[in-house]
Amino acid sequence: MKTCPNCGKPVVATAKFCPHCGHELPSGQGGQKKGNHRRRVWLTVILLLVLLVAGGGIAHYLITSQEENAADRATSNSQPTHNNAYSAASSASSASTEPADSGDQLATDLGPKGTAAAITTYAIKNNFDGWSAATSGQNLQVLLSDDDDLLDSLADTGMGMAYVVSSGTDSDNGTVRAYTLDKDETVNIYSLPVDYADSDKVYQPVKRIAKGELIQYLNTHHAASEAEELQGKVVLQHGDD
Known part of the structure; x- marks a missing residue:
């Protein structure tokens, strides 16, 4: 509705x-x-x-x-x-x-002559006693010696062989420079008096350093070229020569 x-x-x-x-x-x-x-x-x-x-x-x-x-x-x-x-x-x-001349780098697998030159350069750079006179001659003479008197005077004889470094002149300053090498390639560097055999004294190395560390030092301190140049002057001699 x-x-x-x-x-x-x-x-x-x-x-x-x-x-x-x-x-x-x-x-x-x-x-x-x-x-x-x-x-x-x-x-x-x-x-x-x-x-x-x-x-x-x-x-x-x-x-x-x-x-x-x-x-x-x-x-x-x-x-x-x-x-x-x-x-x-x-x-x-x-x-x-890096060193200024990256081309001058010592290898880690140096031979006997290269090792002698590298150790001598390192010793001179670090002002070890008597080592600066080692390069005063025309050659760097390295005598491989197993002399008992010499080895008995060294605290670390390495592998039973001492390497005696000389300039071959009369200007060696009355110092016997020598080094030994351990099996692990540790280098033992010595500065001995010329009369070392007259006493029973045993001499400690002035420096113990791994060979690889020594080479690295020379490379990073721009001394590789000096070591290479010195290597050309190294003359190796044996104790019975």
Whole structure:
């Protein structure tokens, strides 16, 4: 049931005209259509708003992604240059800590003559007593001696052989220069008085040093070329020569 808006009397809900006063009644379906229309309008508006918001979010995401990718590419492109610069700086720094002439480097597997020259150069560089006179002659004479008096005077006889270094002149300053080699290639360097055999005194080496460490010292102190030049003057002699 519904009420007639003209006379106010009750009317059947499906009636198009009031049976009491003949007034044309508003259609309930038409009102419903208008309501449906309004709802569709609002839904359309809401949908458009949602699409706009979503579209804005997608656009923002795409723009941000492009900017980040561009920044990543720029960083990647600049990285090799940075690395190259760093490598160049590292190389320059390493070069500054090496000997000036990196070509003059003593090998670790020196032979007898090279070893004698290296030990003599090391002793002179470290101002061991009497060793500077060893190079005053034309040659550097190295006597391989197993003399009992000499070996008995040495605290470390190595492998039972002493190497006596001489200039072959009269300017040896009254010093007997000698060295022994242990099996592990430890070098024992001695400065003995010329009358060492007249007493029972046992002399300690002025320096014990590994052969490899001695060679490294010469390489890092720019003395490799001196040792190589001295090697050409070494003359090896045996005790029975």
